[in-house]
Amino acid sequence: MMDSFKEWYEGRHQYAREWKKRTGKKVLGYFCTYVPEEILIAADVLPVRILGSHEPQDVTEPHIFGMFCPFCRDCLAQGLQGRYEYLDGIMISQSCLHIRQAYTSWKLHVPVEFSYYLPMPHHLQSRRALPYLTGELEAFKKAVEEWTGTTITEEGLNRGIEVMNRSRRLTRALYELRRRPDPPVTGLESMRVVAASQMVDKREYNEALQETIDRLPERAGRDGSRVRLMMLGSENDDVAFVGMVESLGAIFVIDDHCTGSRYFWNEVLTDRKPMESIAARYVDRVPCPTKDWPERKRIEHIRQLAKDWNVQGAIVVQQKFCDPHEIDIPAIIKALKQDGVPAQVLEIDVTVPVGQFKTRIEAFLEILKQEDLF
Secondary structure (H helix, E strand, O other), rough: HHHHHHHHHHOHHHHHHHHHHHHHHOOEEEOOOOOOHHHHHHHOOEEEEEEOOOOOOOOOEEEEEEEHHHHHHHHHHHHOOOOOOHHHHEEEEEHHHHHHHHHHHHHHHHHOOEEEEEEEOOOOOOOOOHHHHHHHHHHHHHHHHHHHHHOOHHHHHHHHHHHHHHHHHHHHHHHHOOOOOOOEEEEHHOOOHHHOOOOOOOHHHHHHHHHHHHHHHHHOOOOOOOEEEEEOOOOOOHHHHHHHHHOOEEEEEEEEEOHHHHHHHHOOOOOHHHHHHHHHHHOOOOOHHOOOOOOOOOHHHHHHHHHHOOOOEEEEEEOOOOHHHHHHHHHHHHHHHHOOOOOEEEEEOOOOHHHHHHHHHHHHHHHOOOOOOO
């Protein structure tokens, strides 16, 4: 029953090409999950998350520093190699320096008819963040209207909100099933589901996920003796890594990263005008480390996830050179340790095979199993 999501994840480019041909509508690639998809859906634009291929490449060196994270270099390589040739536009919402450079280099060297930089505030805890972002979203809406020739109405915004909220609600329901002592869905399957949701028409995704959730309770649970892990840290859609860990007698039951739960965790509350409601959602969502200051709110969220999903250990994945997450790691490890949750930190390069981590993961799981015995 998970085949559709696997096919969408692996065939993301073909899906977008066929969608564009079938609908005659525009496709926009985005670099960061602070991009307000509700507005794009209201304009009948397909938002597609730009992700890497997890393959070595040698085309980005003239355009981006080698000390920038491998994820952003991998993403840029996809554009330079022509794998996203079907995109009509690209955009980014103010994010970390590294992925901003990937966006800027793509804009300079890969022809697209539309590009947009959305000044998403970093200081989201400021009382000025919501009115500021609301104004920026109004400007973005006008730019999309001019690009597409479509008038985005209040009704259209409400439709975009409804589609996105249903997607978030259904994906949360999938994650709730992972609380069970014998989860009927693995971490690998969940990763593909969430990644696929960032690449396909949300209405099609919603129908497929609703059908899957209706059937999942009947599915035989996985071995309940597996070590229950959570995964934290930098962007991660590395299915090879997750598959390797779960092949060693573990199961990922929850996560906190931008290709996982942070993408869908909270909905748009429709208690204000649509544009302000959309802005409030992105201000109030579980924050990225670049926006989690001066008070670190995300750490308490992580601690609650570990408790609610009965986590035995955490794997903290840091993309090499990812400064925002590296700064967060000591505080996260300290907080988890206080709650009796051991953590294993891994610095990864998404373009390098994951086999090098197998021995370290095996040792970590053995420690967790021994602690569980005593």
